[in-house]
Amino acid sequence: xxxxxxxxxxxxxxxxxxxxxxxxxxxxxxxxxxxxxxxxxxxxxxxxxxxxxxxxxxxxxxxxxxxxxxxxxxxxxxxxxxxxxxxxxxxxxxxxxxxxxxxxxxxxxxxxxxxxxxxxxxxx
Numbered sequence: 001x002x003x004x005x006x007x008x009x010x011x012x013x014x015x016x017x018x019x020x021x022x023x024x025x026x027x028x029x030x031x032x033x034x035x036x037x038x039x040x041x042x043x044x045x046x047x048x049x050x051x052x053x054x055x056x057x058x059x060x061x062x063x064x065x066x067x068x069x070x071x072x073x074x075x076x077x078x079x080x081x082x083x084x085x086x087x088x089x090x091x092x093x094x095x096x097x098x099x100x101x102x103x104x105x106x107x108x109x110x111x112x113x114x115x116x117x118x119x120x121x122x123x124x
Contacts (some may be wrong), residue, residue: 050093053077056103061095 053059057069059079067079070088077096081087 049099050096053093053096053099054103057099058101059096060098060100061091062097063095065089065091066100 053069053072055069055072058066059069059077060066061079065079065081067081067089069077070080071078072093075093076090077093078088078090081089
């Protein structure tokens with residue numbers, strides 16, 4: 001009986017090994033397109049968001065604190081939480097989750113660039 005199993009093992013072709021690995025390869029490809037690729041895209045967007053924050057932007061931190069940025073440094077941000085009592089807190093830049101409202105200066109710059117893009121598009 002053992003002799004028959006050894007003989008059957010010797011007759012397997014190299015294509016048999018590929019057919020065994022094919023489901024694993026397909027699973028990895030599907031995982032890449034469904035999980036890894038969107039996660040990398042989301043991380044790029046988050047880094048872009050954190051690099052664009054400026055003074056007077058209204059933001060929300062991971063802890064749910066709403067505030068206005070008063071100072072931006074390399075790794076930390078100072079938020080003004082209460083205008084009446086002038087309460088400020090220092091948080092890590094990575095703690096910022098969303099930007100609710102962009103400062104007026106940046107909003108004006110965005111309007112100007114979109115206006116310029118429209119004008120250059122009309123000229124072509």
